[in-house]
Amino acid sequence: MTRGSGGRGTAALAALMILVVFLTSCAQIPRSGPVGKSTDESAGNPNAPVFFPSAPRAGASPESVIEDFYSAGSGYEDDYAVARQYLTQSVSVSWKPDQRALVFRSARVVKTGVENVFNYELDLAYSVDADGVATQLPEGSKETIPATLTKVDGEWRISAIPDGTAIPEETFKVIYGAYPIYFYDPTFTYAVPDVRWFIKKKTVKAMTSALLGGPAPYLKGAVVSAFPSGIKLARESVPVVSGAAQVDLTAKELVEASSEDRLRMQTQLALTFRSQPDVINVELRANQDLVRVDDNGSVLPPVRDKNVPARQIAVNNNELVRYENNRISPLPDIQSVATLGPEAPAESPVSQSAAFLNGSRTTLYSIVPGQPARALTTRATLTHPSFSPQDWVWTAGPGANGATEVIAYHPTGVAQGAGIPTVTLTPPWLAGRNVKDFRISREGTRALVISEQDGKTRVQVTGVIRNADGTPKDLTTPTTLLTPRDPDQGVWVNDTTVAVMKASPSDNVAPDLLSLTASQPQQLAPWPGLTAISAGNGPEEIFGQSAQGIFQRLGNGWSPQLKGPLDPSFPG
Template sequence: MTGPRRRRAFLAVLAVLMVLLASCAQIPRSGPVGKSKDEGAGNPNAPVFFPAAPRAGSSPETVIEDFYMAGSGYEDDYPVARQYLTQAQSVTWKPDKRAIVFREAQVVKSAGENEYLYELDVAYSVDADGVATQFPPGTKETIPLTLEQVEGQWRISKVPDGTAIPEETFKVIYGAFPIYFYDPTFTYAVPDYRWFIKKNTVKSMTSAVLAGPAPYLRGAVVSAFPSGMKLARESVPVVSGSAQVDLSAKELFDASAEDRQRMQNQLALTFRDQPDVINVQLRADQDLVRVEDNGTVLPPVVDKSVPARQIAVSNGDLVRYENNRMTPLPDMQPVSGLGPHSPAESPVSQTAAFLNGDKTTLYAIEPGQPARQLTTRSTLTGPSFSPHDWVWTAGPGANGAAEVVAFKPTGVAPGMAIPNVTLTPAWLSGRTVKDFRVSREGTRALVISQANGKSTVQITGIVRNADGVPKDLTAPITLVSSGSVDQGVWVNSSTVAVMSGSASGTVVPELLSLESGEPQQLAPWDGLTSLSAGNGSEQIYGQSEDGVFQRVGNGWELQLKGPTEPAFPG
């Protein structure tokens, strides 16, 4: 379908868009607990599409186009879309298996009799658990279809499971929602963003939590729910503000009191933005299971914050930059002879790290001790600390392959070996790592790499042994940026700021979010060479030869001239 034709079709669909009443969803207030037929909450104002039914005399091409447009009519299990299928295919077609979101689409005749291809420029692919994969413009996918005539009308007799909908429709019907898991110590909550139809999200969220984390987080995070635990019924009703989660009884009763508390906390976090959910009830065979809070289980930290101070370089030495003034680092020996660059500070101790002048050697320093050399390579990324006091960097190994290395220098006596780990993930093969930044809760890392002149922004999970020692990086997800980038920082638990630094050109930083596929461009500024970020998008700092600037509204405001390469702890 051509662009104008697709847009006309979309406008025709919008013409029959009906929005639910603004009042809250009707919740049964009487009858046996657990017998409510309410499918669970979501957005009671979520739009409902009423797509067009098949038209007599439509060509095969029109039937295919209208069938996929009817994928917007999700209520009651896609009844209109099924009318475009033969009776046999209508019974077996599973629309919830996958949603392909396209920018442009066209129908092409293929070689076989009555066989066609639906050719798509794909923007996203969303699997049955709501895990979305972003694709840059120009990414192609084809869907094969076979048609036959039924009582003189063309109907689809063979089609893969799943739907394909225009990007504009997708943004109206679907929303990005965080479900939550834990770091392995159960200290921090880690968001795992999924895309669900907005109408009935509580059931979708619950099923996704029970199914476990997205592939890029598997092994890096943990769940309070054991593998194999299922919903005992195919709904999660919300009655008087309580989400009633009916679970398989054996696994629930086998769990410890602490585990049940963590289960309830995990679901409460997951549902916290659902307007009609106030609390969570765990149930077994529809009977309430009381969760005892004996004070041993603390709620996890959500969106971990960083201290307000920054570490920076001034007059060739490390300094603290806070409240728009500089002070010496407490009890730190001078390192000006090493030409420090790209400084970093631990969020949990006073350990600092930095690169030397040509950015080939990584050093760590603690109060009262001289700097210690950790590694030397032909080039290194700026150091980044996790809350476990491991400091990370990346650079080529002896054979030139990309390696990610981590050291734990804190508390190691002078002359003693510093624990370290070298990781060589296969997905970095042939790539040059430009930046590596650990997330605030320590379970993920932002990785910016380049190959053949093209940069890629990815989020990977950090897998650790039982003793907390890093052992692997998961296959990552990719965030789509508008252009080439070579550095980035975490802004909060779901957003990173990235840019390509330039001392002489105009730089346009961007915000990339796990909850949105659209990069958000910040105000352009000349000569930005480094970025730092505190707690949220209003605490983003950029540095140029004119000084340190803070993002204010839709612009940049000079803070202080003197410090360079400021960085918040982490």
Template sequence: MAGSATRAVLALLLAFVLLATGCAAIPTSGPVGVISAADGDAEAVEPVFDPQGPAPGASPERILLDFITAGTGAGEGYSVARQFLTTSLQDTWQPEERIVLFRSDPRVEKREAEGVYQIQLETTGTIDARGVRSNTTVPSTETLGVRMVQVDGEWRIDEIPDGIMIAQSSARDLLISHSLYFYSSNYRYWVPDARWFVRRTGVTARIVAAMLGGPVTYLQGSVTSAFPEGVKLARDSVPITSGKASVDLTAEVLDNATDLALQQMNQQLSANLVGLNDVTSVEMTSGQPIQLGDAAPDLVVPELTPDVGGEQVAISGNQLVRVRNGSVIEIEGLPSVSSFDPREPATSVSGSAYSFLDEDRTKLFVTAPGSEVREIADGESLTQPSFDPDNWVWTSRRVDGTTEVLAIPPGGSKDNAVVLAAGWLGDRRVKDLRVSRDGSRALIVTDRGETGELLLTGITRSAQGAPQTLTTPLSLPVAVAVDTAKWAGQSTIVASPVSADAEVEPTVLQLSGEQETMAPLVGVLGISAGSDAEDTFYAQTAETLFSRLGTSWVDENLDVLDPAFPG
């Protein structure tokens, strides 16, 4: 993301450089989102929607600071910001190649070389050209090298890295978050891919272009797009007339395209655009309207938000029970499991199968109404089982100082358990593992030494749907230590430390990067969540079960252990 010219004196300055002292490195991956400015932040920079061009006679320092402000004006292709650049740089500068979000006032420093300056920023995150945001849990610093020259007696920027700089206090006004949607590998579910875009004319086209460019790295191989590789927008706009978005695509979209493929493309475009900028329908064109043909019999309408209901499985009286509407209910036809000292239960979405661990977390069992109890896995430090949509049972275990992730097929046993390839786990110890309700992702809490990590990884599968690998994960920075995390819908995660006697503050995280801290509870032993984090978020203590009400908690007066929603 360097500028167009390179010179020896700027070899180090023109790269994006982190200050070596007193700062943490910006990660290469992380959630997208906006960090709000603190209330009463005296140094918050207000957004400027109609920035001014360079003032006559302005110093180099003033030019650079005003250039940062001018970057908030996206109108007419950032025409005002380009006025601060030399003519040659105006033609090559790419403002949305990289967006740096910063807090406090930027600092400009002159270097020894003539015309060379540095912009120093206290950063909270970056957004790349694809709209993928990387956050840090604590502010970091970054230094940008700049070369200034005089043009007709006025200072102008001759070299600067591509991109703009936006104050975090302005981010909510200047940026929008939008989830792209891709198909799960079996086309049954929509899988969200959270991105951020500058709020400006043409943002609809940018969203379509990002979707055509494919999913974020951690989802590659675990989701699919209906659009063939190489298809692009034929023009840099998506006209919207009477609610209909007309998406003009390059001719590759029609190469060997069946009616089913075209209908899947149109369906994916609709999932991404309907509801955005008053879009109510989508039309695909390639020079002229594309005919979709009669509805293909194999066309599946994917689920956007899989519903897991309002019922949980839990342990009460050393038996598996259901928890529903504030009551504990016996599971009819289920064999007694008391002799196994059950803990950490799980159930399939259909409620047709149950799984649990023994008290030592060394054996994994499955059962069902009218069936016996079967042991399907064993090992050290087994994690709470998780059912995917096809009723594979997932867990992890420690083997010779490393971690294995296992998936056991429906009706399976130790003999046909799949050990997923996940070399990136290394020496990490998995504390919690939950498969998403679309079956395309896994939420993993790991512990490496004394450092906890919240990770999001994609699940690749064979053509027959068997799990194969876990992709290189996305790190989700959280401000507090995390011992457990659960899905609360497709784009929401709840996470929490666990302590028998300390005060704990559970957190709600959006994949867009926003976080909400709940009221503290003493002695949180676990959490559970259903299809959302508003009405189906629970915290368990040694004495009772609490449900969420706003940002506070309501005592359900239920003495149960390890409640868990389906999945």
């Protein structure tokens, strides 16, 4: 980290390293001062570390004041009381530190051509907004924060500074945590995680405010909330009393809600507070009066982290087969497809429909029990098909004019010879990009998209917007997951994690686990010649395919399975 005064920057980094080493023992950690534990049991994690930064030093230079101010921004206790001491009186009142957190890899103070105006230049790793929505940024991403200083009683103080804080990445990993808040799919069948980053000590209130504020941008339109628009917290706290989180909401919206909606609100909060050890149940209140929430059995609890069946579909001797418990068996009532040279098969998680590509991966076929396979589309290239729990099968490829298109088909329940419902989407953010893989999430509200343009790969998650009847309508502007490699295929591992890799029949291939709840990818053990990957329920159920057969992830390695079946894929 580069600082305006290099010695203190080195010392600060060294102190942070000490913090990481000793965090688990809760020892006192030197940084700018002593470190203790949170004692506010109602706010969040009571064991969260607390920084007590140094107050302004007499005679400090403008550069030092700026550095020390942002260093003090890690001390969030008492509404950033120490950091406010570096500001003039009027600015200390108006400054809003919780508007955003800029997380940097390195920083330095640079003079400008204007007297007493400086820039705090950051190599940015993350940007976290007021609702905890984090944006990951690649190395070399720059951000400049202007700061104006003036002298107050002979000491330099900051008289103009943007709202928000800026903290080193090492500090961010210690005092912030990733927490899923939960929304529903439009049918209220599934719980959909929306991962946010909050200060560990202040999670309960932050989670509640974020939930009431609605989903992150990439999920807007794809998920719904039980909380009506306009409902707010009636007081600026969410106390936890004897294990009960008391969520006090504006009375009008809460009282006018149906009993079913109130139960869904309570359930949504209970799911969101799952990560909070001191929260056992949730109480809804209107202006501090307890609101009764009845459960008459008409509202089913949503499915969280939906599991897929244990079986996989695969190709063996040019036929579609079932691969389960390291054995193969025929697919029930499915006619032969040997003449079509099937590859990359997919199976519906809710019906017996299947789909596959031909040998050149230019034609998508669907097949249902009792009917022959039907060609759905032929294009220059197509991605591995993927089924949603709504029984739509998805793929992507260039359209007639060469533009990238995402296509969905609904073959289930369609009589032989009848037209199959089809939707074609052309999201503007995919313009000019070549889609390498497109996989629908287990609950059907999101999709993993791996695309390439000019040799640069993006791994993204987009939301699936549907019409009232469930027909796909659009894809949201996605969120991007950073990866150290350029993968060309990926699969969902659970509701917050995907596995991606760059296939190669000749080189060692190391898949990466990318999680919405982790700041860094997790590299899996390399294995020679991996050409395909599949995943069941969790990181232990990851399978790889090579010319030597199928391999299952086992600890920090791979365990040989059956040889013969090709392109195994779990339902979905």
